[in-house]
Amino acid sequence: MPVVTDRKGLGGPGCLALLAAVLLLQAGPVAQQPAAPAPLSPRNANYDIQVTLDPATRSLTGTEVIEWRNLGTMAAYSVRVHLYWNAFRNTNSTWLRQRKLAGDDSFAEAPEGDFGYSEIATIAVINEDGSVKADLKPVLRFISPDDQNPDDRSLTSAELPVPVQPGEQLRLRITWTGKFPKNFDRTGVIGDYYFVSQWFPKLGVFEAGGWTAHQFFANSEFYSDFGRYDVRMTVPSGWMVGATGTEQSRTDSGGTTTHRYVQDDVHDFAWTTSPAFIERRQRFEHPGLPPVDLRLLLQPEHAGQADRHFAGAAAALRYYGEWYGAYPYGHLTIVDPPFQSNSGGMEYPTLFTGGTRWLAPRGSNDPEYVVLHEAGHQFWYGMVANNETERGWLDEGLNEYSDSRVQAEALQPNYLVQRFFGDFIPWQFRDIPLKRATDTNWMNTYRRLGDRDALSTPTFALWPGSHQAQSYHKTALMLHTLERRHSWDVMQKVLAAFFSRWQFRHPQPDDFFAVVEEVTGMPHAWFFDQIYRSSNTFDYAIERFDSVVPSSRGLQESGGGLAFAETTATGTYRTTVVVRRLEAGVFPVDVLVTFANGEQARESWDGRARWRAFTFDRPVKAVSAQVDPERVLLLDTNYTNNSSTLTPATEAAATKWSLRWMVWLQDLMMTYAFFV
Ligand SMILES: [Zn+2]
Numbered sequence: 001m002p003v004v005t006d007r008k009g010l011g012g013p014g015c016l017a018l019l020a021a022v023l024l025l026q027a028g029p030v031a032q033q034p035a036a037p038a039p040l041s042p043r044n045a046n047y048d049i050q051v052t053l054d055p056a057t058r059s060l061t062g063t064e065v066i067e068w069r070n071l072g073t074m075a076a077y078s079v080r081v082h083l084y085w086n087a088f089r090n091t092n093s094t095w096l097r098q099r100k101l102a103g104d105d106s107f108a109e110a111p112e113g114d115f116g117y118s119e120i121a122t123i124a125v126i127n128e129d130g131s132v133k134a135d136l137k138p139v140l141r142f143i144s145p146d147d148q149n150p151d152d153r154s155l156t157s158a159e160l161p162v163p164v165q166p167g168e169q170l171r172l173r174i175t176w177t178g179k180f181p182k183n184f185d186r187t188g189v190i191g192d193y194y195f196v197s198q199w200f201p202k203l204g205v206f207e208a209g210g211w212t213a214h215q216f217f218a219n220s221e222f223y224s225d226f227g228r229y230d231v232r233m234t235v236p237s238g239w240m241v242g243a244t245g246t247e248q249s250r251t252d253s254g255g256t257t258t259h260r261y262v263q264d265d266v267h268d269f270a271w272t273t274s275p276a277f278i279e280r281r282q283r284f285e286h287p288g289l290p291p292v293d294l295r296l297l298l299q300p301e302h303a304g305q306a307d308r309h310f311a312g313a314a315a316a317l318r319y320y321g322e323w324y325g326a327y328p329y330g331h332l333t334i335v336d337p338p339f340q341s342n343s344g345g346m347e348y349p350t351l352f353t354g355g356t357r358w359l360a361p362r363g364s365n366d367p368e369y370v371v372l373h374e375a376g377h378q379f380w381y382g383m384v385a386n387n388e389t390e391r392g393w394l395d396e397g398l399n400e401y402s403d404s405r406v407q408a409e410a411l412q413p414n415y416l417v418q419r420f421f422g423d424f425i426p427w428q429f430r431d432i433p434l435k436r437a438t439d440t441n442w443m444n445t446y447r448r449l450g451d452r453d454a455l456s457t458p459t460f461a462l463w464p465g466s467h468q469a470q471s472y473h474k475t476a477l478m479l480h481t482l483e484r485r486h487s488w489d490v491m492q493k494v495l496a497a498f499f500s501r502w503q504f505r506h507p508q509p510d511d512f513f514a515v516v517e518e519v520t521g522m523p524h525a526w527f528f529d530q531i532y533r534s535s536n537t538f539d540y541a542i543e544r545f546d547s548v549v550p551s552s553r554g555l556q557e558s559g560g561g562l563a564f565a566e567t568t569a570t571g572t573y574r575t576t577v578v579v580r581r582l583e584a585g586v587f588p589v590d591v592l593v594t595f596a597n598g599e600q601a602r603e604s605w606d607g608r609a610r611w612r613a614f615t616f617d618r619p620v621k622a623v624s625a626q627v628d629p630e631r632v633l634l635l636d637t638n639y640t641n642n643s644s645t646l647t648p649a650t651e652a653a654a655t656k657w658s659l660r661w662m663v664w665l666q667d668l669m670m671t672y673a674f675f676v
Contacts, residue, residue: 397475
């Protein structure tokens with residue numbers, strides 16, 4: 001349970017040292033220097049960066065030294081360096097072209113100052129003493145391996161004069177300038193609030209004999225190796241800074257202050273600065289878990305919501321910590337971005353952005369949800385650092401599924417809120433508590449967009465308008481379906497095993513599927529082939545249901561010949577249920593029939609054929625029939641056709657429907673009122 005503590009002084013990551021000492025003790029006599037923190041990760045991509053922010057020109061100038069070690073088994077003959085801010089250089093960038101495909105033309109009328117860029121001034125291989133070994137600027141070129149867009153400038157490549165052999169280290173020094181784009185898609189500036197992400201020239205990941213480095217697409221997130229980040233940020237004096245890691249020193253010089261932050265065992269570094277933040281601190285403490293110092297940088301108008309931000313972060317640290325494994329860094333910074341900054345809801349190592357409103361009714365998980373979700377990313381994105389550019393679902397979907405469970409455990413009640421008048425005025429529906437299965441797993445978007453792509457499509461190549469439905473919602477529903485088929489206990493073990501085995505590494509989807517099969521002891525290729533490798537959706541329905549006195553007419557054998565006969569049974573009813581598979585997806589389902597005397601009959605069906613008829617001869621009539629009565633298959637896109645009844649619907653069901661209907665109607669009317 002978190003308790004408030006005083007503001008902590010500047011200092012090193014004491015918790016890491018403690019954790020390292022424990023690890024070293026466990027390691028036994030191999031440990032040479034018990035005082036030195038044991039690396040949690042390979043630390044093969046280390047960045048030493050000095051950067052200065054100039055608010056007058058809204059730009060950065062920086063110098064970085066990258067120490068990169070080749071962990072592979074083959075030599076690297078080149079390096080690939082991302083320049084993410086070039087996504088906002090002009091409307092020909094792959095990023096903006098892709099966004100336009102999905103109907104977002106945000107830069108169509110943009111003035112010059114809205115565009116951003118990243119320009120490398122110098123790039124060189126250097127010796128340990130800093131002297132230049134080889135100037136790479138003459139061989140540096142832009143490449144577009146993913147879409148062959150000759151105008152894209154988000155990825156560069158440079159041939160190396162001498163290849164880097166396995167186990168060898170390369171030192172690069174890069175100087176560059178970066179111009180902030182307008183506040184747009186999680187980076188940029190609004191007023192004097194700066195959110196600085198994907199801001200420095202950054203290496204791709206060298207694996208399987210080549211570089212995994214993609215251009216910057218509108219859907220894609222990021223992928224990098226772990227290392228130590230030692231970053232000095234110079235900003236106007238008096239401005240507050242929040243960053244990955246912890247602050248080591250502050251140095252004033254002529255109206256500016258240089259803040260030095262350091263963090264080991266992370267794969268990215270983000271920061272923010274503004275003169276307007278107010279700061280709050282709490283310490284997360286929970287039995288069995290290492291404490292975490294929480295630092296909250298809040299907009300002044302949200303001062304009354306500090307406790308709700310801490311509650312969201314503490315819920316992630318506690319439940320993910322108990323279920324999957326401990327958060328090891330000892331500190332976590334939450335940034336509350338200003339209204340319309342477009343930087344909310346994004347994760348970075350040991351720091352993330354939330355996002356709240358001035359009006360945020362209690363009893364609904366806004367802002368708790370976004371804080372919980374981004375804090376949860378520390379475990380998947382942060383530690384189980386899979387390739388988000390290609391396999392975003394392995395981070396987002398696992399996180400969405402996990403945070404929906406935390407919301408159900410820890411953040412109740414959670415009532416539906418809809419916003420009106422420009423998405424501003426909230427209206428809380430206290431009659432409608434959100435359901436974990438369908439509401440916090442976002443059934444509504446999956447239902448609309450679940451078949452628009454296969455989940456196995458590289459994330460950057462997903463249709464931009466359906467990426468969320470695929471990577472987040474379809475995956476969450478897939479995992480929740482597995483939970484209903486096995487149990488939460490099994491799923492907790494699956495995710496815990498995946499987390500502990502793959503933290504500080506780079507797992508692939510097959511690594512996750514292997515853990516599912518290992519923990520459940522059952523093959524799951526049939527399941528993942530459909531939900532991961534295809535765009536199939538699922539829909540089982542009751543097509544026909546009746547319960548009548550059986551009768552027959554026609555020719556019957558009689559005395560050596562055939563004679564016409566017409567018979568009607570007495571004391572029995574024949575119940576017929578026809579179940580149909582309406583979509584391509586196949587899943588084993590149960591069929592449950594309830595009779596007038598309360599008895600029930602249950603049949604299992606492998607669900608493979610397009611339809612199947614079940615008949616029951618009983619002395620009583622049937623009253624209802626259901627396919628998948630427990631709703632194991634949450635991926636069924638239409639649950640309203642899963643049941644049929646021979647008696648009028650109950651009053652309770654009618655009330656529930658009318659309430660939903662009212663909400664929908666009210667939403668429609670208020671929206672309409674706003675537009676006219
Ligand atoms: Zn996310």
